[in-house]
Amino acid sequence: xxxxxxxxxxxxxxxxxxxxxxxxxxxxxxxxxxxxxxxxxxxxxxxxxxxxxxxxxxxxxxxxxxxxxxxxxxxxxxxxxxxxxxxxxxxxxxxxxxxxxxxxxxxxxxxxxxxxxxxxxxxxxxxxxxxxxxxxxxxxxxxxxxxxxxxxxxxxxxxxxxxxxxxxxxxxxxxxxxxxxxx
Numbered sequence: 001x002x003x004x005x006x007x008x009x010x011x012x013x014x015x016x017x018x019x020x021x022x023x024x025x026x027x028x029x030x031x032x033x034x035x036x037x038x039x040x041x042x043x044x045x046x047x048x049x050x051x052x053x054x055x056x057x058x059x060x061x062x063x064x065x066x067x068x069x070x071x072x073x074x075x076x077x078x079x080x081x082x083x084x085x086x087x088x089x090x091x092x093x094x095x096x097x098x099x100x101x102x103x104x105x106x107x108x109x110x111x112x113x114x115x116x117x118x119x120x121x122x123x124x125x126x127x128x129x130x131x132x133x134x135x136x137x138x139x140x141x142x143x144x145x146x147x148x149x150x151x152x153x154x155x156x157x158x159x160x161x162x163x164x165x166x167x168x169x170x171x172x173x174x175x176x177x178x179x180x181x182x183x
Contacts, residue, residue, distance in 0.1 A: 035095035037075070041103075048109065048127040052101070055121035062118065064125055066111045069101045071125065108132060
């Protein structure tokens, strides 16, 4: 019979041994490296927000730094037990000690305007997005070195006053032919 309510049953003992094997092989021992608080990261159009669970920690025991595109959160959770306390612990599941969490900041954020708030054991770090450059159309200027297409009168010249002359009629005829030939 499997005892589902007990943490000391044979299934949980095997689970603890497997967890310890993985910690020793891949992640190190939690007693040596400290602990890592849970973090939620959300993003909207204006900002990226990190919500870090830090129950039982005072804001004065936490440090938030942004340097060279990396956001680092450091702190320490002090043990609530004292050496002089009577009795003994049967189960200790809470983690204590120092922690460090680092996050690579994406491009397009404003590191100078990062803000942090701490309320009810929840640290919220707000990283505003920088204004992105909007694409714009760039006009191309003619340097004047390119030849004018035949049959197209320059913008500055006028054919008024030359109407009826052979040159004016030739330009008009040439314009019509050039237009038909281009289509």
